[in-house]
Amino acid sequence: MQQEYKDIEAMSFREATAELDGIVRMLESNTMELEDTLKAYERGVKIIGSLQKRLTEAEQKVEVLMGELSGQQEDQIRDTTLS
Numbered sequence: 502m503q504q505e506y507k508d509i510e511a512m513s514f515r516e517a518t519a520e521l522d523g524i525v526r527m528l529e530s531n532t533m534e535l536e537d538t539l540k541a542y543e544r545g546v547k548i549i550g551s552l553q554k555r556l557t558e559a560e561q562k563v564e565v566l567m568g569e570l571s572g573q574q575e576d577q578i579r580d581t582t583l584s
Contacts, residue, residue, distance in 0.1 A: 506544060509551045521548045 509517060524545040527533060533541065 509548055514552065514555055517548050517552055521545055521552070524548070 506520075507516070512520070524541050527541055528538060528545070
């Protein structure tokens with residue numbers, strides 16, 4: 502399995518999930534040597550960690566944006582009652 506890997510953080514979310522899917526398929530095939538299996542598993546764990554971090558960051562951004570939207574709606578209601 503001597504393969505050069507792209508830096509995980511430089512990969513798009515889609516690229517990372519596609520690579521993870523490929524790793525899972527390879528591991529499920531049971532055709533790899535033990536050493537290659539361990540390397541693939543380690544790479545998969547690193548990708549999962551990166552993807553989880555990205556999802557958490559995206560979720561936080563959405564929450565902030567939803568809070569801003571909610572605040573704008575409250576301001577509009579408040580502004581119309583003050584006029």
